[in-house]
Amino acid sequence: MAIRNDQGIVLRGYPFGESHRIVVLVSPNSGKIRAVAKGVRKTKSRFGGRLEPFTHVDLVLYEGRNLDTITQVSTISAFGELRNHLDRVLAASTMLEVVDAVVQQDESAHRMFLLLQRGLTVLDREAPHPDLVTSFLLKAAVVIGVGPSFDSCAGCGTKEDLKRFSFAEGGSLCDSCRVPGSYALRDGLIDYLAMVGAAEFHALGEPDESLSREALGVTRRFLEYHLDRRIKSLAMLDA
Ligand SMILES: [Zn+2]
Structure with a gap:
């Protein structure tokens, strides 16, 4: 049995046996990691809150036949400020859900990891820009x-008269x-989506309230079409 080091951002966890927990993380090098944290459901866990969602951690893993066991955890970034605001938590949860849906086990996930890290970093610093989640999804x-x-x-390459949008x-x-089945889009929406998709998270421009909501709606349905699944946490954002 080997010991290895890795790092990752915690996506979620669920109970395992009477006192253990399976923790699911995204690692830049190894993609999705599922590992056992033993005894975390006891009141005095040696892992503390370090294996809660959003936390970026350094790990020491003991490799098992089926599942690795987490033997040591240290926090790289807790994104502590993010957790104090419900709107930030909701936006961050959508990010985690999408990453969880697309990242595979044993497959490097550098770009997706960095994207998530940048998203959480900006949410740790400031309230979510109305177009932040749209930008993340794009x-x-x-x-x-x-x-x-x-x-x-996408059909003929022309740059003129782009008024429809097709998921397929x-x-x-x-x-x-x-x-x-292609959607007729409101004037300006294509340009708005292009701008939101290209802008860095911390440099999103002045939001246009009337376009913002529709931009998120189209982007969400587009991604759901390609992932072939619903993005559940966005239903909460809508509410
Ligand atoms: Zn065309």
């Missing part, structure tokens, strides 16, 4: 290889390339 789509095209028609075609469409 960037996540790029990382998994389904980034939508906004600057030209992977982006905006001009009027002549429209396909059944």
Whole structure:
């Protein structure tokens, strides 16, 4: 049996046996990690709160036949301020949920890890910009290889008259390339999505309230289409 070091951001955990917990993390090198934290459900756990969601930790793992066991944990970043605000927690939860849905075990996940880390860092510093989650989802789509095209028609390449958006075609469409089931978008929405997708999280521009909500709606449905699953935490954001 070998001991190895790794690092990761905690995505979630669930009970295992009477007093243990399985912790699910995303690691830049190893993708999704599932490991046992023994005795964490006792009142005086030696891991404290270090294995709670959002925490970026350094780990020492004891490799098992089926599951690794966490033997040591130290906090790299707790994102402690983020946890004090419900709106930040909700935005961060959507980020975790998407990362959890796309990252695989034993497959490096550098870009997705860095994207999540940048998202949590900005949420630790400030209240969520109305377009932050939209920007995160668009960037996540790029990382998994389904980034939508906004600057030209996904059918013929023209840059003019882009008023439709197709999930299956992977982006905006001009009027002549429209396909059944493509959405008619409000004027300005394609440009708005392009801007939100390209901007760094800390440098998102002045939000346009009327476009912001629709941008999130379209982006969410686009990503759900490609992931073939609902993003449940976004239903809470909507509420
Ligand atoms: Zn076209």
